Each structure stands twice: as structure tokens, then as C-alpha cells.
Amino acid sequence: MTSPFTGRSSALDLSLLGAVLGLLVIGLVMVSSASMEVAGSLYSNPFYILIKQGLFVFAGLLLMGIMMMVPVKTVEKYSWVSLFGGLGLLLVVLVVGREINGSVRWIPLGFFNLQASEAAKLMIVIYLAAYLVRRLDEVRTRWTGFLKPMAILSVSSVLLLMEPDFGALVVLMGASMGMIFLAGARLWQFIILIMLLVGFIVALIVFEPYRMARLASYMDPWANAFGSGYQLTQSLIAFGRGEWFGEGLGNSLQKLFYLPEAHTDFVFAVLAEEFGVLGAVSVLTLILFIAWRAMQIGFRAETKKLLFHGYVAYGIGLLFGSQALINIGVNTGLLPTKGLALPLISYGGSSLLINCLAFGLLLRIDYERRQYNVETEKKSRGAS
Structure with missing residues (x-):
């Protein structure tokens, strides 16, 4: 070392x-x-x-x-552990998590509460980096290489929405899409996926009352200055x-x-x-x-x-x-x-x-x- x-x-x-x-x-x-x-x-x-x-x-x-x-090779070697660790945390928080302000995002550890999404984001990024190295040619030339990591990101997105932690979802998806683009994915594939993601995010906002209330207060906060x-x-x-x-x-x-x-x-x-x-x-x-x-x-x-x-x-x-x-x-x-x-x-x-x-x-x-x-x-x- x-x-x-x-x-x-x-x-x-x-x-x-x-x-x-x-x-x-x-x-x-x-x-x-x-x-x-x-x-x-x-x-x-x-x-x-x-x-x-x-x-x-x-x-x-x-x-x-x-x-x-810690040698970076060691981190790469255990990237699959990082993936299961990140998804595992997102599952565990739904079972034993502590609810604060209507969201179940924290795993009580006694001396402090671990916010599962903070650790999961980094863990999933580490796995995605290892995937891009292994499947770089496929990512750059085929839809399959582009879509395979979407399965992992879809699972993590569902788990994050169950907490719910919409902010962490946006950050994780933005970072992941950026990594795939910088790895050399074709621009037209990237644009199509971004359009789909934007549509998905808009749907999440429209069909969730508290998110719509936040959007309304964002558009004109002074209209309800003592409410939303x-x-x-x-x-x-x-x-x-x-x-x-x-x-x-x-x-x-x-x-x-x-x-x-x-x-x-x-x-x-x-x-x-x-x-x-x-x-x-x-x-x-x-x-x-x-x-x-x-x-x-x-x-x-x-x-x-x-x-x-x-x-x-x-x-x-x-x-x-x-x-x-x-x-x-x-x-x-x-x-x-x-x-x-x-x-x-x-x-x-x-x-x-x-x-x-x-x-x-x-x-x-x-x-x-x-x-x-x-x-x-x-x-x-x-x-x-």
C-alpha cells in the first residue's frame, strides 16, 4: 500500500x-x-x-x-461489492429507516443517522465507472451497452422514490448520465435518453401533490409567503x-x-x-x-x-x-x-x-x- x-x-x-x-x-x-x-x-x-x-x-x-x-485498483476490484452495498443501503433504510419530516432516509446507528442515499450515490458511481471500463466499446457502439446500466439506475431510482428522496435521484441520474456521455456514448442516444428522463421527472412532479406545491411556491413564493x-x-x-x-x-x-x-x-x-x-x-x-x-x-x-x-x-x-x-x-x-x-x-x-x-x-x-x-x-x- x-x-x-x-x-x-x-x-x-x-x-x-x-x-x-x-x-x-x-x-x-x-x-x-x-x-x-x-x-x-x-x-x-x-x-x-x-x-x-x-x-x-x-x-x-x-x-x-x-x-x-488505498490503491485505486483495489476499489475497482471490489466495485461489484460497492454496487450491492449501495442498493443494500437503499433497501435497508426502507425497512429500519428513521422517518424525519415525512421521509424515511436515515438508518439509525446510535451515534448518528446514516443517510443511505449519500453513501449509495458514491457506491453506484464507482460501480458504473468499472462497468464503463469493461464495456466501453459496447457503450460507444451499441444500444445494449448504453441501456444495461439503466437497469441498475432504474432499480436505485425506484428505491430512492420510495423513501422519497427526489433530490438524490436527480443528482445520481445527472452524474450517471454525465459519466456515460463523457465515456463516449453517441450523442443522439444520449439526447433520446435525456428526453425520456425529463419526461419521467415531469410526470413525478405532476402526479405528486407535494412536489406540485413546491413548484407552485417556486413560481411565485410571495403569493403564499406564510405557507408553501x-x-x-x-x-x-x-x-x-x-x-x-x-x-x-x-x-x-x-x-x-x-x-x-x-x-x-x-x-x-x-x-x-x-x-x-x-x-x-x-x-x-x-x-x-x-x-x-x-x-x-x-x-x-x-x-x-x-x-x-x-x-x-x-x-x-x-x-x-x-x-x-x-x-x-x-x-x-x-x-x-x-x-x-x-x-x-x-x-x-x-x-x-x-x-x-x-x-x-x-x-x-x-x-x-x-x-x-x-x-x-x-x-x-x-x-x-
């Missing part, structure tokens, strides 16, 4: 690692600011939620470090109060029991209120840099014929970027309300731990790609 912590100073992508650590620090600060009143009311300790988040960050960094020492549009209007008020430079750390009014889920799904709104447009754009820039860097790592690995490395990197970048942008879109009123955390920033153990694990794998992928370059250079020098 080779370690990226030793050897050349360029073995690690320090810019990516720095951006991830930066978001973790920002997350701790914002969770602390947004949760003090809630924690004081619920637990008689204003630092209760901050302490738990700090423990999650510590555990996440440990997982990231461990994952950075309440959360979005309070979020928009937070953005309005923040203006360019914000009210200052800790000075948000919306977190004082006006904005629901202020330290989880709507932490970005509190950040915008306290740090203004400048702070919101700075965080958005970090998020976009991480997503772009993941895609760049994937492209560089693919050009070196490290296909599994590349496809997993694409998947991680798409999962992270799409979930972050959907969360920000919901906070700003650009998208209908969904229960999605802001990766690395929102309070919650499942999202934070799985994202740290994913970025540990991503850093390992880039480390092995760099080592491959070094070994190739040595061989070329020896041959000459």
Missing part, C-alpha cells in the same frame, strides 16, 4: 486539498453561527451542534487520509439583508427561528446574509474550482489510459458540483425546494463523511496519475 504522503512534494494536488479544507472550515464557522439559537433551544447548549459537526469533520479527515492510501412559499421567502429575505458585504458573522436575523433548516439545507442563505454577495461568490468560486478540478483530474487520467481513475473522478466531480449547485439554486430561488445539503458546509454527518471519503479517493486518483507520469518518464529515459 503506497502512500501519497511521502516522496515528492508534488505527489498531492495541494490546490484541491486546500479548497476542500477551506470549505470544511467555512462549514464549521457557518454551522456554528446558524445553529447556536436552535441548539440552545433544543439541547440547552448553544455549541451542541457545532461540537457534533467538529467530530464529523475530524472523522471525515481520518476517512480522507485512509482513502488516500415560506422557506423560500425567508431565504430571499436573508439574501436581501446581506447586500454586498453582509451583516457580519453572527448577525443574521433569519437564523433566529425565521428560516427553517438554517444550519442544514439553507446554510448558504445565512452565509449570504452575514457575508453578503462577496462571501457568497467566494464560496461559489471554491465549489466551482473543486468541481472543475475533479473533471480535470478525470480528463488527465483518461488521456493516460487510466480509464477507471478517470471515470470515477468524473463521477465525483459531477456528484459534488450538481448537488452544490442545486442547493444554491434552491437557496436563491432559481430551483424548486429540495432537501439537499450543501456539500462540506451544511450540518450533517452522512454528507460530510461521504464527501470526505470521495475526495480522499479523488486525491488518490490524481496521485496515481502523477506517479504514472513519473514512471513513464523514467522508462522513456531508460529506453533512450
Whole structure:
């Protein structure tokens, strides 16, 4: 088991690692600011939620470090275990899951609740990357290669809808479709499938009353500002109060029991209120840099014929970027309300731990790609 912590100073992508650590620090600060009143009311300790988040960050960094020492070949070898593990979690949560706010998404583990969809998304992406490597020619030339992974995605989609977790379904399908497209699937096949998926998503919205209510409140939240549009209007008020430079750390009014889920799904709104447009754009820039860097790592690995490395990197970048942008879109009123955390920033153990694990794998992928370059250079020098 080779370690990226030793050897050349360029073995690690320090810019990516720095951006991830930066978001973790920002997350701790914002969770602390947004949760003090809630924690004081619920637990008689204003630092209760901050302490738990700090423990999650510590555990996440440990997982990231461990994952950075696991060879990517090992991950590829056990990709089938990853698939059954992901689907298994989605099944288990339906049997023993804990219901919160009308959804059964969490498996109680005593010390924290594991959100099954967070782990399942990464597990399914890892399996899909291995499938694309094995069936690459078939994916690029035949409908069968394109449709086979749809069976797996269809099963996972049904399980996610049974919770229900529509937001996780959108993120998983978006990342999976992106991976298949980047692997070289024919454009016309991709367009047909996207049209079918869009039709399916529209049907899910139209035939589910609570989703239609969310869509209606999204179209005109102020028409029902104290009903279905309440959360979005309070979020928009937070953005309005923040203006360019914000009210200052800790000075948000919306977190004082006006904005629901202020330290989880709507932490970005509190950040915008306290740090203004400048702070919101700075965080958005970090998020976009991480997503772009993941895609760049994937492209560089693919050009070196490290296909599994590349496809997993694409998947991680798409999962992270799409979930972050959907969360920000919901906070700003650009998208209908969904229960999605802001990766690395929102309070919650499942999202934070799985994202740290994913970025540990991503850093390992880039480390092995760099080592491959070094070994190739040595061989070329020896041959000459």
C-alpha cells in the first residue's frame, strides 16, 4: 500500500486539498453561527451542534487520509461489492429507516443517522465507472451497452422514490448520465435518453401533490409567503439583508427561528446574509474550482489510459458540483425546494463523511496519475 504522503512534494494536488479544507472550515464557522439559537433551544447548549459537526469533520479527515492510501485498483476490484452495498443501503433504510419530516432516509446507528442515499450515490458511481471500463466499446457502439446500466439506475431510482428522496435521484441520474456521455456514448442516444428522463421527472412532479406545491411556491413564493412559499421567502429575505458585504458573522436575523433548516439545507442563505454577495461568490468560486478540478483530474487520467481513475473522478466531480449547485439554486430561488445539503458546509454527518471519503479517493486518483507520469518518464529515459 503506497502512500501519497511521502516522496515528492508534488505527489498531492495541494490546490484541491486546500479548497476542500477551506470549505470544511467555512462549514464549521457557518454551522456554528446558524445553529447556536436552535441548539440552545433544543439541547440547552448553544455549541451542541457545532461540537457534533467538529467530530464529523475530524472523522471525515481520518476517512480522507485512509482513502488516500488505498490503491485505486483495489476499489475497482471490489466495485461489484460497492454496487450491492449501495442498493443494500437503499433497501435497508426502507425497512429500519428513521422517518424525519415525512421521509424515511436515515438508518439509525446510535451515534448518528446514516443517510443511505449519500453513501449509495458514491457506491453506484464507482460501480458504473468499472462497468464503463469493461464495456466501453459496447457503450460507444451499441444500444445494449448504453441501456444495461439503466437497469441498475432504474432499480436505485425506484428505491430512492420510495423513501422519497427526489433530490438524490436527480443528482445520481445527472452524474450517471454525465459519466456515460463523457465515456463516449453517441450523442443522439444520449439526447433520446435525456428526453425520456425529463419526461419521467415531469410526470413525478405532476402526479405528486407535494412536489406540485413546491413548484407552485417556486413560481411565485410571495403569493403564499406564510405557507408553501415560506422557506423560500425567508431565504430571499436573508439574501436581501446581506447586500454586498453582509451583516457580519453572527448577525443574521433569519437564523433566529425565521428560516427553517438554517444550519442544514439553507446554510448558504445565512452565509449570504452575514457575508453578503462577496462571501457568497467566494464560496461559489471554491465549489466551482473543486468541481472543475475533479473533471480535470478525470480528463488527465483518461488521456493516460487510466480509464477507471478517470471515470470515477468524473463521477465525483459531477456528484459534488450538481448537488452544490442545486442547493444554491434552491437557496436563491432559481430551483424548486429540495432537501439537499450543501456539500462540506451544511450540518450533517452522512454528507460530510461521504464527501470526505470521495475526495480522499479523488486525491488518490490524481496521485496515481502523477506517479504514472513519473514512471513513464523514467522508462522513456531508460529506453533512450
